[in-house]
Amino acid sequence: MASSIALSPSTVPGQNQLLRSSFHGSALPPSAISLTPNKQVHHVSKTCLKITAKFDLKPPPYPLDALEPHMSRSTLEYHWGKHHRAYVDNLNRQIEGTELDELSLEDIILKTYNKGDLLPQFNNAAQIWNHDFLWESIKPGGGGKPTGELLELIERDFDSFEKFLEEFKSAAATQFGSGWAWLAYKDNTIGHPRPSEKDRKLVILKSPNAVNPLVWDYAPLLTIDVWEHAYYLDFQNRRPDYISTFISNLISWEAADLRLQKAKVEAAEKAKEKVKKKTEDSDTDSSSSESDSDSE
Amino acid sequence: MALRILSRKTATPSISGSLGSGHFRGLQTFSLPDLPYDYGALEPFINAEIMLLHHQKHHQAYITNYNKALEQLHYAINKGHASTVSKLQSAIKFNGGGHINHSIFWNNLAPIHEGGGEPPKGSLGWAIDSQFGSLEALIQRVNAEGAALQGSGWVWLALDKELKKLSVETTANQDPLVTKGSALVPLLGIDVWEHAYYLQYKNVRPDYLKNIWKVINWKYGGEIFAKEAGVVESR
Ligand SMILES: [Fe+2]
Numbered sequence: 001m002a003s004s005i006a007l008s009p010s011t012v013p014g015q016n017q018l019l020r021s022s023f024h025g026s027a028l029p030p031s032a033i034s035l036t037p038n039k040q041v042h043h044v045s046k047t048c049l050k051i052t053a054k055f056d057l058k059p060p061p062y063p064l065d066a067l068e069p070h071m072s073r074s075t076l077e078y079h080w081g082k083h084h085r086a087y088v089d090n091l092n093r094q095i096e097g098t099e100l101d102e103l104s105l106e107d108i109i110l111k112t113y114n115k116g117d118l119l120p121q122f123n124n125a126a127q128i129w130n131h132d133f134l135w136e137s138i139k140p141g142g143g144g145k146p147t148g149e150l151l152e153l154i155e156r157d158f159d160s161f162e163k164f165l166e167e168f169k170s171a172a173a174t175q176f177g178s179g180w181a182w183l184a185y186k187d188n189t190i191g192h193p194r195p196s197e198k199d200r201k202l203v204i205l206k207s208p209n210a211v212n213p214l215v216w217d218y219a220p221l222l223t224i225d226v227w228e229h230a231y232y233l234d235f236q237n238r239r240p241d242y243i244s245t246f247i248s249n250l251i252s253w254e255a256a257d258l259r260l261q262k263a264k265v266e267a268a269e270k271a272k273e274k275v276k277k278k279t280e281d282s283d284t285d286s287s288s289s290e291s292d293s294d295s296e
Numbered sequence: 297m298a299l300r301i302l303s304r305k306t307a308t309p310s311i312s313g314s315l316g317s318g319h320f321r322g323l324q325t326f327s328l329p330d331l332p333y334d335y336g337a338l339e340p341f342i343n344a345e346i347m348l349l350h351h352q353k354h355h356q357a358y359i360t361n362y363n364k365a366l367e368q369l370h371y372a373i374n375k376g377h378a379s380t381v382s383k384l385q386s387a388i389k390f391n392g393g394g395h396i397n398h399s400i401f402w403n404n405l406a407p408i409h410e411g412g413g414e415p416p417k418g419s420l421g422w423a424i425d426s427q428f429g430s431l432e433a434l435i436q437r438v439n440a441e442g443a444a445l446q447g448s449g450w451v452w453l454a455l456d457k458e459l460k461k462l463s464v465e466t467t468a469n470q471d472p473l474v475t476k477g478s479a480l481v482p483l484l485g486i487d488v489w490e491h492a493y494y495l496q497y498k499n500v501r502p503d504y505l506k507n508i509w510k511v512i513n514w515k516y517g518g519e520i521f522a523k524e525a526g527v528v529e530s531r
Binding site: 072083210228232 | 386390447489
C-alpha cells in the first residue's frame with residue numbers, strides 16, 4: 001500500500017552529502033537544461049579582492065506563453081517574473097556579506113532548514129530551488145503516462161497509475177494553505193545490512209510553504225505548486241481543476257524519468273562510498289578480526 | 297458589472313450570531329453568514345470580484361468542509377473509530393478556523409459611507425495610542441508583520457483579556473487567534489492569503505495591506521474591546 005506522508009518541519013532530516021552538491025535541476029534532457037548554473041556570477045572587486053557570488057533568476061526552458069491554454073502567459077509572467085524573481089532578489093540581499101554567501105543553493109537550504117527551526121533565509125532559498133524544479137517538471141504538450149521503469153515502480157508502489165494519480169491529486173488538494181505536493185524517490189538501502197528492492201521506493205509527499213523533500217533526504221521527481229499564486233489568475237478558487245489540468249496537460253514524465261535515473265546513480269555512488277569508507281576504517285583498525293569489521 | 301450588485305443586504309450580525317448555525321440530523325451545522333454590505337461596496341480598495349469569490353466560494357468551502365468533517369467525526373465517534381477521529385482533527389481545525397476567521401473578517405470591514413476607515417474612538421483608540429504610540433504606529437506594525445508572514449495566514453490586533461493588553465499577532469493558514477493564547481480575543485483580523493488580494497494586487501501584498509485600512513470598521517473592534525476589557529465608555 002502506497003503511503004502519502006505529510007512532511008512537517010519538525011521531522012529531523014538525515015542530511016545527504018550527494019543531494020547537497022549535485023541535485024539541482026540537471027536531470028533533464030540537454031535541450032531542457034539551461035546551461036547557466038544557478039550561481040555563476042562571481043564579482044571580484046579589485047580594490048578589496050573580496051569574492052561575492054549571487055544567484056540568478058533562471059528562466060523556464062520554454063517561452064512564457066508555451067503552456068497556454070493550460071497555464072496562461074499572465075500566470076507565468078507573475079509567477080516566474082515576479083514571485084520567483086523576488087525570492088532570488090531577497091536571498092541575494094540576505095546572504096550578501098554573510099557566511100552563506102559562499103555556499104551552493106542546496107547547502108543554504110539544508111543549513112537554514114536548521115532541523116525544522118527555520119532560519120530567515122530558508123524560505124527564499126528553498127523557494128528558488130522549488131520554482132527552478134517546477135519549471136522543469138512541466139512542458140508544453142506534457143501529461144500522459146510515464147513509461148518503462150518509472151511506470152513499473154509507480155504500479156508496484158501505488159498499485160496502478162490511476163491509483164497514483166488519485167493519491168497525488170489528493171495530496172495536492174489537501175495541503176492546507178500554501179505549499180507543494182511531490183513525487184519522490186527514497187533509497188533506504190544505504191547502510192542496510194541486507195538491502196532489498198522494497199527499500200527503494202516512490203512516495204507522495206506534501207510540504208508546507210517553502211519546505212521541500214531535500215531536507216528529508218528524498219530525491220524529488222516531480223512537483224506541483226499549490227500556493228494560490230500558482231493558479232489564482234487562471235482558476236481562482238478551483239484548486240482541483242488546476243491540479244487536474246496540470247497532471248493531464250503539463251507534467252513532464254520525461255523529466256521525472258531522467259531524475260529517477262539520476263537519483264539511482266547517486267544512491268549507488270553513495271552506497272559505494274559508504275562501503276569504501278567502511279573498508280578503509282576496518283583496514284586501519286588492523287587488530288580487529290575480520291568478522292568484527294562486518295558488524296558496525 | 298454584475299458582480300457589483302448583489303449580496304443580500306442585512307444588518308450586521310451580532311458577534312454570537314455571526315457564526316450562522318443550524319441543525320442537521322441532530323448535528324449542529326454551519327451556514328454562510330450574509331455579508332453586511334454589497335460585494336462592490338469596498339471598491340476601489342477591494343474589488344467586487346475578490347469579495348464575491350472570497351465570500352461565496354472560499355468561505356463557503358470552509359463551511360461545507362467543516363460540516364462534512366463534523367458529520368464524519370460524529371459518525372466515527374458513534375462507531376468508536378479512534379483512528380478516524382484523530383485523522384479528522386486537521387480538517388476540523390483548518391475548516392473550522394477558516395469559518396471563524398472569515399466571519400470576523402467581514403465584520404472588520406465597512407464601506408466608507410458606513411464608517412469604514414474612521415479611526416477608532418473611545419477606549420480602544422486610547423489604548424492603541426498608549427500602547428503603540430499612535431494609530432499610525434500600529435498600522436505600520438500590522439503591515440510589517442502581515443507582509444513578512446510566509447505563505448498563507450492572518451495578522452491580528454488582539455486583546456489579552458486577562459492582562460488587558462493589546463498585541464499584534466500572526467497565525468498560519470486558518471489557525472484561529474486562540475491558538476496563540478487562550479486569553480486572546482480578536483479585535484481585528486486581516487486575511488493575508490493570496491486569495492484575499494491576488495486578482496487586484498497580484499504579488500504586491502504590501503499595497504493591499506496599505507489600502508485595506510481605508511475600509512477597516514473600527515466600530516466592531518471597539519465594541520469587543522469595551523466589552524472584553526470591561527471598560528466603561530464615557531461619552
Ligand atoms: Fe480568506
